[in-house]
Amino acid sequence: QVQLVQSGAELEKPGASVKVSCKTSGYIFTDYLIHWVRQAPGQGLEWMGWINPINGNTNSAQRFQGRVTMTRDTSSNTIDMEVTSLSSDDTAIYYCARDSIRPHGGYVFDYWGQGTLVTVSS
Amino acid sequence: QSALTQPASVSGSPGQSITISCTGTSSDVGSYNLVSWYQQHPGKVPKLMIYEVNKRPSGVSNRFSGSKSGNTASLTISGLQAEDEAHYYCCSYLGSSRGMFGGGTKVTVL
Numbered sequence: 001q002v003q004l005v006q007s008g009a010e011l012e013k014p015g016a017s018v019k020v021s022c023k024t025s026g027y028i029f030t031d032y033l034i035h036w037v038r039q040a041p042g043q044g045l046e047w048m049g050w051i052n053p054i055n056g057n058t059n060s061a062q063r064f065q066g067r068v069t070m071t072r073d074t075s076s077n078t079i080d081m082e083v084t085s086l087s088s089d090d091t092a093i094y095y096c097a098r099d100s101i102r103p104h105g106g107y108v109f110d111y112w113g114q115g116t117l118v119t120v121s122s
Numbered sequence: 123q124s125a126l127t128q129p130a131s132v133s134g135s136p137g138q139s140i141t142i143s144c145t146g147t148s149s150d151v152g153s154y155n156l157v158s159w160y161q162q163h164p165g166k167v168p169k170l171m172i173y174e175v176n177k178r179p180s181g182v183s184n185r186f187s188g189s190k191s192g193n194t195a196s197l198t199i200s201g202l203q204a205e206d207e208a209h210y211y212c213c214s215y216l217g218s219s220r221g222m223f224g225g226g227t228k229v230t231v232l
Contacts, residue, residue, distance in 0.1 A: 037168075037223070044226035045160070045168065045211050050219075059219040095167065107213050107221040108158050108173040115167060 002026040004034075004096050004113035011119045017084040020116045022096030029077040030054040033105040036070065036081050038092040039115075046092075050105060051079055086120045093117050126151070126214055126224035133230040134202045142227045144195040144212030150222070152193040156215035159188060159197045163208045171210075172197060199229070207231045 007021040022034065036048040049060030051070040058070045069082045079096060094116045097109035127145045134140040144157065151157060155175045160168040170179055172188035175195060185200045195214070199206055212224040 035221075044209075045162075045213075045223040047213065047221045047223055061220060061222075097168075100170075100173070106156050106158075106174065107215050108156075108170065109160070109168070109213075110170050110179065112167045 002098065002111045004098060004111055006094075006096060006113040006116045009117040009119070011121065012086050013122055014087055014120055016086050016120075017082055018086060018118050019080055019082045020094050020096075020118065022079040022081075022113050024077045024079070024098070027098075029072075029074060031102055033099040034070075034072075034079045035097045035099055035105075035107075035109060036068075037095045037097055037109070039095070040089075040092040043092075047107075048081075048094075050099065052105075053079065054103075083118075086118075088120050091118065091120045126212055126222055128210075128212060128224040128227045130225070131228045131230065133232055134199075135232045136202055136204065138202050139198060139200045140202060140229065142197045142199075142210055142212075142229070144197070144214070144224045146193050146195075146214055148193055150193075150214050150216045151190065151195050153217065154215045155190070156221075157188070157190060157195040158213045159186075160211045160213065161206075161208050162211065168211065202231055204231050 005023045033050045035050045051058045053072045096113040098111040099105040100108045100110035159172040162168045175190045176188040211226045
């Protein structure tokens, strides 16, 4: 069965960086894009970006460009996302989600990770 | 960056039908049939309900349907049930390999 398992909660100080991992299983890793979505406390969903596991190509929302880096490891079927220059506004649950539309994606998120809470506080 | 506008809240009685709108522009919702809808119960992971405007994934009740007219996509829930009480989010492709979620709609079953 398809599974996306994320790394555990993180507590970071303002100005620091955080890396969240998403380990996938149950399907061919390189067949589907992976997106990142975040949700601040009590707020809505926010699309952050995607990575194509077959070639490592990425794209992100304009507001995250230069601050978010997504990478993949085809040996472990894992996607990592690093967010730099953290502020309290980055406190949120971060989700990875698989895009079910092959090969180029269609913003159809059929499987989600369990979410990783990132708290930014001094 | 464009925004997708949803009503903050919609309510209905059990058995009724409700419709949630998601309004974009001619550059996003109006240009692509890449609108999806997600249901999220408190403390839970979002669940895909509708994709490509009006397609329903396997396992999703046929009480949920999607449509689009011009720059506005809509999610209709028919035969409203208590378990439908949740937040609902639309998501659209914006072009330039980017996407966006709407602000979300809280559905209350009276």
